[in-house]
Amino acid sequence: MSTSTTTATTTNNTDTSTGTAAGNLSLTWSAGPSDIAASVGSSSVHHGDFRDQLFSKGWVVVPNVIPDDRAREYVSRAHDFLESFNLGYNRDDPSTWNLSSLPYNNKGGLYSAYGVGHQQFLWDIRQEPGLIDTFATVWGTSELLVSFDGINISVPLNLQEEQNKGLDSPWPHVDQSPNRRFFHCIQGIANLAPNGPLDGGLMVLRGSKELYNECFDRFAHQRPAEGWTPLDSYHHTPEMLEWMIKEKGCTWHKVEAPAGSVILWDSRTVHYGSIPLSTNPRVASYVCYKPAALISEEYREKKKEAIDQMLTSTHDPVMFTCRPRREPAPNDPGWSVRQVPDERPVLSEVGRKLAGLESY
Numbered sequence: 001m002s003t004s005t006t007t008a009t010t011t012n013n014t015d016t017s018t019g020t021a022a023g024n025l026s027l028t029w030s031a032g033p034s035d036i037a038a039s040v041g042s043s044s045v046h047h048g049d050f051r052d053q054l055f056s057k058g059w060v061v062v063p064n065v066i067p068d069d070r071a072r073e074y075v076s077r078a079h080d081f082l083e084s085f086n087l088g089y090n091r092d093d094p095s096t097w098n099l100s101s102l103p104y105n106n107k108g109g110l111y112s113a114y115g116v117g118h119q120q121f122l123w124d125i126r127q128e129p130g131l132i133d134t135f136a137t138v139w140g141t142s143e144l145l146v147s148f149d150g151i152n153i154s155v156p157l158n159l160q161e162e163q164n165k166g167l168d169s170p171w172p173h174v175d176q177s178p179n180r181r182f183f184h185c186i187q188g189i190a191n192l193a194p195n196g197p198l199d200g201g202l203m204v205l206r207g208s209k210e211l212y213n214e215c216f217d218r219f220a221h222q223r224p225a226e227g228w229t230p231l232d233s234y235h236h237t238p239e240m241l242e243w244m245i246k247e248k249g250c251t252w253h254k255v256e257a258p259a260g261s262v263i264l265w266d267s268r269t270v271h272y273g274s275i276p277l278s279t280n281p282r283v284a285s286y287v288c289y290k291p292a293a294l295i296s297e298e299y300r301e302k303k304k305e306a307i308d309q310m311l312t313s314t315h316d317p318v319m320f321t322c323r324p325r326r327e328p329a330p331n332d333p334g335w336s337v338r339q340v341p342d343e344r345p346v347l348s349e350v351g352r353k354l355a356g357l358e359s360y
């Protein structure tokens with residue numbers, strides 16, 4: 001795969017409104033970072049590889065990125081993580097597969113608490129050469145920074161319990177502020193266990209990326225008085241979804257992926273993670289890499305602080321928020337067990353550069 005270095009171009013591709021600080025989050029929006037992205041994601045350039053589908057349809061599965069034996073090992077270490085809380089979960093005993101035996105998660109298997117983003121096994125996944133190469137191909141540079149994202153370990157639970165708690169409800173969203181009307185980010189899932197049609201996994205709304213700008217123009221009347229959120233996360237209203245599906249012909253698609261593959265998607269593609277309808281646990285870690293040249297000094301410092309404090313972050317590695325260490329939630333039996341990884345992760349030289357601790 002090509003890992004050549006691209007020089008950033010500086011056209012004036014600015015956001016459509018200025019980001020304001022939301023709560024204690026300060027978002028720096030400058031034209032620079034968007035410019036590099038805008039020069040990369042064009043669907044009119046033919047690459048002859050996975051990028052053609054990624055940039056045209058908005059998602060793609062790239063197989064054989066992580067060797068099988070290591071994918072299996074990561075699955076096992078994910079279950080080690082769940083079992084290490086000693087709340088009753090046992091990977092080999094389906095009678096223990098229930099919410100009360102598991103540490104706190106949301107959407108039926110999404111872990112971001114406990115500083116999980118800095119568990120050694122998640123750092124080992126991020127340092128996988130095949131993953132780095134794949135994102136280097138996307139961006140045209142191997143000088144990348146990586147997110148401190150969490151992991152999805154969706155153990156099939158009692159479906160009735162999941163329905164009662166609303167865990168089976170779709171949560172269609174994009175991970176991009178409606179203010180950014182251009183290609184900005186490619187998200188990734190390192191898919192560690194085989195993922196078939198009934199397994200929990202990524203659902204994408206086919207055709208939604210192309211409608212990204214039109215949707216927010218068409219539904220401008222739904223723009224809140226204070227403006228669209230500056231955060232890179234927007235959950236679509238039922239009217240928007242109905243318009244995309246009924247009027248524009250978009251259809252939901254379950255992305256199937258072999259173990260050791262990476263699923264990539266453009267953050268403008270409407271998506272959500274579905275719970276398993278099979279008996280197979282889903283193990284998938286969220287990974288996102290962007291060129292190191294895109295980060296500001298402010299965010300480079302924030303990366304160092306996040307590592308120092310073992311905080312898990314949102315997906316964009318150069319413009320992110322950290323999930324604060326919080327007070328225990330009522331349904332958080334793991335909180336008193338652990339709030340950060342019991343050991344600090346050991347990073348290779350490559351890992352330290354990806355983390356932003358060392359410069360390229």
Ligand SMILES: O=C(O)CCC(=O)C(=O)O
Binds near residue numbers: 202
């Ligand atoms: O778990 C999934 O498949 C979806 C994850 C997701 O929505 C996200 O990372 O933004």
